[in-house]
Amino acid sequence: MIHPKLDDKNVTAFIPGTIIDVKVKKGQEVKQGDVLVILDAMKMYNRLIAPSAGKVKEIKVKPGDRVSKGALLVSIE
Numbered sequence: 001m002i003h004p005k006l007d008d009k010n011v012t013a014f015i016p017g018t019i020i021d022v023k024v025k026k027g028q029e030v031k032q033g034d035v036l037v038i039l040d041a042m043k044m045y046n047r048l049i050a051p052s053a054g055k056v057k058e059i060k061v062k063p064g065d066r067v068s069k070g071a072l073l074v075s076i077e
Contacts, residue, residue: 008052011074013067017041021063024074028056036074037061050076 020038024030030050037048057077061067 009054009057009076010072011036011048011051011076013039013069013071013073014048015039015041015046016068017046017066019061019063019065019067019073020045022059022061022074024056024059026056026059030054030056030076039067039073048073052076 017039018041020040022037023035030036031053032050034050035047036050036056039046039048054076056074058075060072060074067073
Protein backbone atom coordinates (compact mmCIF):
# COMPACT_ATOMS: atom_id res chain seq x y z
CA MET A 1 0.00 0.00 0.00
CA ILE A 2 1.15 3.48 -0.75
CA HIS A 3 1.16 6.13 1.92
CA PRO A 4 1.02 9.25 -0.24
CA LYS A 5 2.63 12.49 0.80
CA LEU A 6 -0.21 14.10 2.64
CA ASP A 7 -1.53 16.47 5.21
CA ASP A 8 -3.93 13.94 6.85
CA LYS A 9 -6.87 15.31 4.84
CA ASN A 10 -5.85 15.22 1.17
CA VAL A 11 -4.66 12.23 -0.84
CA THR A 12 -2.59 13.13 -3.89
CA ALA A 13 -0.95 11.17 -6.70
CA PHE A 14 2.66 10.36 -5.82
CA ILE A 15 3.44 9.58 -9.48
CA PRO A 16 1.70 10.25 -12.82
CA GLY A 17 -0.71 7.51 -13.86
CA THR A 18 -4.24 6.37 -14.63
CA ILE A 19 -7.03 5.88 -12.11
CA ILE A 20 -8.15 2.24 -12.23
CA ASP A 21 -10.78 2.30 -9.49
CA VAL A 22 -12.25 4.57 -6.82
CA LYS A 23 -13.16 2.46 -3.78
CA VAL A 24 -15.12 5.11 -1.84
CA LYS A 25 -18.08 7.43 -2.32
CA LYS A 26 -18.65 11.00 -1.19
CA GLY A 27 -19.91 11.07 2.40
CA GLN A 28 -18.56 7.60 3.21
CA GLU A 29 -16.87 7.10 6.59
CA VAL A 30 -13.31 5.73 6.27
CA LYS A 31 -10.73 4.48 8.75
CA GLN A 32 -7.03 5.20 8.58
CA GLY A 33 -5.51 2.70 6.14
CA ASP A 34 -8.68 2.06 4.08
CA VAL A 35 -8.02 1.86 0.33
CA LEU A 36 -9.42 4.94 -1.43
CA VAL A 37 -8.10 4.80 -4.99
CA ILE A 38 -6.17 2.39 -7.20
CA LEU A 39 -3.65 4.14 -9.44
CA ASP A 40 -1.92 2.40 -12.37
CA ALA A 41 1.57 3.83 -12.71
CA MET A 42 4.35 2.22 -14.73
CA LYS A 43 2.22 -0.95 -15.18
CA MET A 44 1.86 -1.38 -11.40
CA TYR A 45 -1.38 -1.02 -9.46
CA ASN A 46 -0.87 1.17 -6.40
CA ARG A 47 -3.44 1.26 -3.61
CA LEU A 48 -3.64 4.75 -2.12
CA ILE A 49 -4.92 4.68 1.44
CA ALA A 50 -6.68 7.00 3.85
CA PRO A 51 -4.14 8.97 5.90
CA SER A 52 -6.64 9.39 8.74
CA ALA A 53 -10.15 8.45 9.78
CA GLY A 54 -13.00 10.69 8.69
CA LYS A 55 -15.66 11.24 6.06
CA VAL A 56 -14.93 11.49 2.33
CA LYS A 57 -15.49 15.17 1.54
CA GLU A 58 -14.63 15.22 -2.15
CA ILE A 59 -13.56 12.83 -4.91
CA LYS A 60 -11.76 14.59 -7.76
CA VAL A 61 -11.19 11.58 -10.06
CA LYS A 62 -13.00 8.71 -11.74
CA PRO A 63 -11.78 5.47 -13.36
CA GLY A 64 -9.93 6.18 -16.59
CA ASP A 65 -8.71 9.65 -15.56
CA ARG A 66 -5.04 10.37 -16.18
CA VAL A 67 -3.44 12.30 -13.34
CA SER A 68 -0.15 14.08 -12.88
CA LYS A 69 2.12 13.88 -9.87
CA GLY A 70 0.67 15.89 -7.00
CA ALA A 71 -2.90 15.89 -8.35
CA LEU A 72 -5.55 15.93 -5.61
CA LEU A 73 -7.51 12.67 -5.71
CA VAL A 74 -9.60 12.53 -2.53
CA SER A 75 -10.25 14.90 0.40
CA ILE A 76 -11.28 13.72 3.86
CA GLU A 77 -12.94 15.85 6.54
